Amino acid sequence: xxxxxxCDEAAYDLKQVIKQHLVDTGHDVTDFGTHDGKPVLYPNIAxxxxxxxxxxxxxxGLLLCGTGIGMAISxxxxxxIRAAQCHDTYSAERASRSNDAQIMTIGARVVxxxxxxxxxxxxxxxxxxxxRSQPKVDLISEYxxxxxx
Numbered sequence: 001x002x003x004x005x006x007c008d009e010a011a012y013d014l015k016q017v018i019k020q021h022l023v024d025t026g027h028d029v030t031d032f033g034t035h036d037g038k039p040v041l042y043p044n045i046a047x048x049x050x051x052x053x054x055x056x057x058x059x060x061g062l063l064l065c066g067t068g069i070g071m072a073i074s075x076x077x078x079x080x081i082r083a084a085q086c087h088d089t090y091s092a093e094r095a096s097r098s099n100d101a102q103i104m105t106i107g108a109r110v111v112x113x114x115x116x117x118x119x120x121x122x123x124x125x126x127x128x129x130x131x132r133s134q135p136k137v138d139l140i141s142e143y144x145x146x147x148x149x
Contacts, residue, residue, distance in 0.1 A: 001124065004061035006032035006049045008042035008071075011064035011108035014116055018062065018106075021117045027124075030058065046074035053102050054080040061103045062120065068107035075103045079144060082137070087111050089122035096126035098133045 003022060007015035012034055022029045032049045034040045042065050053061045063071035068085040075083035083103035084095035087110055095101040104123050106116055128137075 001060065002028045002030070002058055004030050004032055004049045004052055004058040005063075006045040006061070006071075007034060007064040007108075008045065008066070009034055009037050009039050010066035011106075012037045014106070014108040014111075014113060015064050017113045018064070018116055018120055021120065025121075042070055043074040046071045047078060050075040050078035050081045050083065050103060054078050059102065060124070063103060063105045064108055065105070066107055066109045068105040068110065071105040072103075075105065079148065080141075082140065086119055086123065088115075089118050092119045092123035093126045096123050097129045098136075100128040100133075100137050 005015060005019055019029050019031060032045050034045065046063055049061045049063060052058055063075055065071045068087070072083045072085040075081050081103055082099055082101045083105055084099060084101040085105045086092040086095055087107065092104060095104060106119060111119065
């Protein structure tokens with residue numbers, strides 16, 4: 001799968017681990033940065049990645065920061081994006097199956113490398129179920145569209 005990944009300086013080391021794991025498991029990964037451990041304004045990375053996911057350039061994207069919270073808030077500002085912060089495999093699976101989340105965020109100060117890999121795998125190995133979740137996701141999209149200026 002073609003995937004996008006991005007992080008701030010707090011998650012740079014974890015991003016490198018996850019990126020290598022994704023490549024090792026056959027994914028094509030585009031890195032939106034940061035490309036070193038120097039401080040960055042993480043919303044810029046989240047916005048760029050989320051815009052490309054919203055455009056369909058990537059079916060899914062991963063964003064990492066210290067807690068995962070800031071990246072999720074930032075990505076969710078991009079119209080059409082459903083970003084979910086996940087710190088366990090069950091939440092990651094449900095983010096995909098129930099909410100059709102195209103972006104997942106993880107906190108590097110909250111989750112270690114091995115658990116992070118398992119969380120990513122759980123999310124990527126799940127697909128949207130539709131069914132009883134479809135009207136809920138549709139309502140979110142309708143509200144978003146109606147709220148645009």
